[in-house]
Amino acid sequence: MSDAAVPTVSLEGIHKVFGEVHALRGVDLTIGKGEVCVAIGPSGSGKSTLLRCINQIEKISAGRVRINGELQGYDERNGRLHEISPRRIARQRRKTGMVFQRFNLFPHKTALENVTEGPTQVKRIPKAVALKRGRELLDRVGLVDLADRYPNQLSGGQQQRVAIARALAMDPEVMLFDEPTSALDPELVGEVLDVIKDLARSGMTMMLVTHEIGFAREVGDHLVLMDHGVIIEEGAPKEMLERPKNPRTQAFLSKVL
């Protein structure tokens, strides 16, 4: 396999079952390096679950997740899957940065400490180096002046930008965003979207779940529409938003546009 041919993320036949609920029913998806993949779809269609399966917050029930070709969560030998150690899972998780709908900043740490926690504790980078890099990242999201504030001294939009900086600090291969702006007041949405747009331009590989269709069209290279645990239509955003083929896509878009 040549490097260029290996997608950053590759999902093959992903299923996820929660007791009675079959949340994902066979999802196939590849995200190439530098590509921005946007997922939309009605509530409960499995978008969050899919993201959480990619970084192994949820264990998949069937299928394979690969990042840069490496199988996630298991070793496959002679056609059988073997569990791997929590340490290796933690190591694999470093390759994905996750941004949550509700920020999930560590409330007992300042903005800067939130950003340096991963580098110093997980990557064991010297503190001075991590602090310097942390400030650069906070600067990149426009918050270097607020580095010493605690999360509850920040607005929602500022918190979400700290959360983005925290994920970036681990130098992930792919950033996963789960509705990063849907917990925000309307006037704060723009500042977070600007940061994400900036990241997309810089060539970061991303998967983004959002309800902001206009934004999806603007930054997305690839748009997928999920419904009932499957991808019902995918393609180039403009094409798909203007001329949806699947009647269910048309129905969904008529509601949100």
Added chain:
Amino acid sequence: MSLITSKTVPGNVAVSRHQGDEVVFNEVVPRKHPGRWIGVALLVILVSQFVHSAIVNPNFHWDVFAEYLFAPQVISGVGWTLFLTVAAMILAIVCAIILVLMRDSDNPIFQWLAWLWIWFFRGTPLYTQLLFWGLVAVLFPRISLSIPFGPEIIGVPTQWVITAGVAALLGLGLNESAYLAEIFRAGFKAIDRGQTEAAQAIGMSRAQIWWRILMPQAMRTIIPPTGNETIGMLKGTSLVLAVPFTLDLMFATNAIANRLYLPVPLLMVAAFWYLVVTSILMIGQFYLERHFGKGQDYVETRHV
């Protein structure tokens, strides 16, 4: 995009009026609280009457109180009581942490053992447990490591290991661990699941998540009830006469009182010292709460 201005209002200023660039902060006359002042006056009268009657009342034997307040037995009793409290709490905290980890583990045997431990130590009276620890040396005369049904490899008489002090410590500490385990578990349960997920997402290990993310946040809710438990433990140490352990403060003052046939002044001595120690513990609790409330309860809103 980097021009983000602060939204917080400085200090306790509610409303401000702008005059050009100068801000004129409102001067506010505070509300009057006449009810409070009447209450304070009544209390002062009541308390001073009580204090006066206690001082002039010969039954209090203040001379005896003064004589024994710093008596060597009393001071050593204070020392032992404080030591038992602190040592038993440390033992209880260590056990409780292990119990919480066991209950949270995927191993059903650990979960079950932790449950059993809490069930037993919460379900039997402390006094009974202390009596039991006092009797251990009688029930099991030797502590030994041996091949089952075979010869002994190494052993010592139990009374060498489980002295009265150790028995008192084990009795108090193990009993307390069951209560603390429940307090700790509640503290960890109160933390949003998103905290663990966010920590996992940056690749932290389970131990790191426990120690650096969950524990400091749980401490906030754990400390106040644990402070309560510590003060309860301070007074609970008086039960160690069940072992019997005879060096603690309560035993010391009782012994003097029985000798003098004067219970009241020595009860006052004991109460005085319990209050002193409780105050010291409360100061410690204040600083712990402040440390772990960082970012949530105690945020300085003045800077920037």
